[in-house]
Amino acid sequence: MTRDYSKFSLGGAPAPRPALSPLQALGWQPFFSAQIDADDMQAHPPVRVTAVHRSGLAVRGDGIEAVLPPDAEVTVGDWLLYDAERPGASRLLDRKSLIQRRAAGHEVRQQLIAANIETAFIVTSCNADFNVARLERYLALAFEAGIDPVILLTKADMAEDVADYVDQATAISDRVPVVALDARGDAPRKKLAPWTKPGRTVAFLGSSGVGKSTLTNALAGGDLIETQGIREDDAKGRHTTTHRELHVIAGGPVVLDTPGMREIQLSDAADGIAAVFADIEALTTRCRFRDCAHETEPGCAVKAAIEAGDLDPDRLTRWRKLAAEELHNSESIAERRAREKGFARHVKRVVNEKPNRR
Known part of the structure; x- marks a missing residue:
C-alpha cells in the first residue's frame, strides 16, 4: 500500500491550507457557481454587493470595483453577474439566505436587510439593553432566513452577574449557542473562531451601542470602523454605523456591520417564530x-x-x-x-x- 504523504510537511506540521481565490475571499461558493457556466462567467464575471447607497450599489469582484445603478430588488450580500456594457442589466443570482422585515413606519412593504449570510450574531449587552423579547425577534428573522444564529453578550467584563444574562439567553432556544465576551481585544477572534473561518459570511445584528462595530474591528485586528460610546444612564448607543456594509477581513470572514434597528416588525416569518x-x-x-x-x-x-x-x-x-x-x-x-x-x-x-x- 502506497502511503499518501501529501498531508504532511517537514517538521511534522500540517501543510498550510491553499489561499482562497479573490472570489472565495468574498464568499463565493459552489452554490453560486452551479447557477452559471464557464462561458457566462467569462462574459459576465461575478461581483458581490458590498454596500447599498441611494446613488447606487457598490460591488466588488476579482479585479472589479464598480457602482451599479440603484435597484430595490438587490441588497447587501447579493451576487450579480456584472454586465460592463449595461451595468443596470447585471443579473441577480439565486440567494442562499435572505434577511428581511416589514419596513419601519406606516409603509406596507418588505425591506431587504442582507443576503447570503451564513451566521447571524445577535448582539446585546449585559446591561439595560438586554431584552429577551427583542432577542426572540432577531432569532425569528435568522431562523426564517435559514441562517445559523448565535447570541453574543457583550460588555461581560462590566456586568456584576454575567451568569444570569447567559441563563436568560440560553433559555430562549436550545438550538442557539450563547457566547459572553468583551468585544475588545483578542476575545472575539478566539471565541468566534468556529463561525468566522476565511470566506464565510457573518453578520452582526443588534441595537446601537452593543459593540457590533467594535466586534468587526476586533476580527480585523484594526480600526476598520469608527466607534462611539453609549449613554451611561440608559445604555443607549449612538449610530456610528449609518448603512449596511460588507467588510472583507484579510485571512478571515466577510463581515456585515449594520446600524441598530429600532423597530423589528416580522412578516412572512411564521416558520422562524415556530423555531424560536x-x-x-x-x-x-x-x-x-x-x-x-x-x-x-x-x-x-x-x-x-x-x-x-x-x-x-x-x-x-x-x-x-x-x-x-x-x-x-x-x-x-x-x-x-x-x-x-x-x-x-x-x-x-x-x-x-x-x-x-x-
Missing part, C-alpha cells in the same frame, strides 16, 4: 382540541405546562404577541401585493383595448 418557540409549538400538538386557544379549554397541554411550572407564562404571552403581529403584517403585505397586481392587470387591459392612433 419550538417548546410551545410542541405543546400545542398535545392539546385535546386542534383549535385550542390555550385559555379556558379543557385538556390544554399549554395551560398544564404553566400550572406545572414547566412553561413561563411571560414566554407564552410573547409568543402570542409575535404570532399575531406576524399574521397581521403578512396579510397586509399580501393585500398590497394583490392590489398592485390587480392594478397592473387593469393598466395592461386598458392599453391593449386602446385603439391604435395614427
Whole structure:
C-alpha cells in the first residue's frame, strides 16, 4: 500500500491550507457557481454587493470595483453577474439566505436587510439593553432566513452577574449557542473562531451601542470602523454605523456591520417564530382540541405546562404577541401585493383595448 504523504510537511506540521481565490475571499461558493457556466462567467464575471447607497450599489469582484445603478430588488450580500456594457442589466443570482422585515413606519412593504449570510450574531449587552423579547425577534428573522444564529453578550467584563444574562439567553432556544465576551481585544477572534473561518459570511445584528462595530474591528485586528460610546444612564448607543456594509477581513470572514434597528416588525416569518418557540409549538400538538386557544379549554397541554411550572407564562404571552403581529403584517403585505397586481392587470387591459392612433 502506497502511503499518501501529501498531508504532511517537514517538521511534522500540517501543510498550510491553499489561499482562497479573490472570489472565495468574498464568499463565493459552489452554490453560486452551479447557477452559471464557464462561458457566462467569462462574459459576465461575478461581483458581490458590498454596500447599498441611494446613488447606487457598490460591488466588488476579482479585479472589479464598480457602482451599479440603484435597484430595490438587490441588497447587501447579493451576487450579480456584472454586465460592463449595461451595468443596470447585471443579473441577480439565486440567494442562499435572505434577511428581511416589514419596513419601519406606516409603509406596507418588505425591506431587504442582507443576503447570503451564513451566521447571524445577535448582539446585546449585559446591561439595560438586554431584552429577551427583542432577542426572540432577531432569532425569528435568522431562523426564517435559514441562517445559523448565535447570541453574543457583550460588555461581560462590566456586568456584576454575567451568569444570569447567559441563563436568560440560553433559555430562549436550545438550538442557539450563547457566547459572553468583551468585544475588545483578542476575545472575539478566539471565541468566534468556529463561525468566522476565511470566506464565510457573518453578520452582526443588534441595537446601537452593543459593540457590533467594535466586534468587526476586533476580527480585523484594526480600526476598520469608527466607534462611539453609549449613554451611561440608559445604555443607549449612538449610530456610528449609518448603512449596511460588507467588510472583507484579510485571512478571515466577510463581515456585515449594520446600524441598530429600532423597530423589528416580522412578516412572512411564521416558520422562524415556530423555531424560536419550538417548546410551545410542541405543546400545542398535545392539546385535546386542534383549535385550542390555550385559555379556558379543557385538556390544554399549554395551560398544564404553566400550572406545572414547566412553561413561563411571560414566554407564552410573547409568543402570542409575535404570532399575531406576524399574521397581521403578512396579510397586509399580501393585500398590497394583490392590489398592485390587480392594478397592473387593469393598466395592461386598458392599453391593449386602446385603439391604435395614427
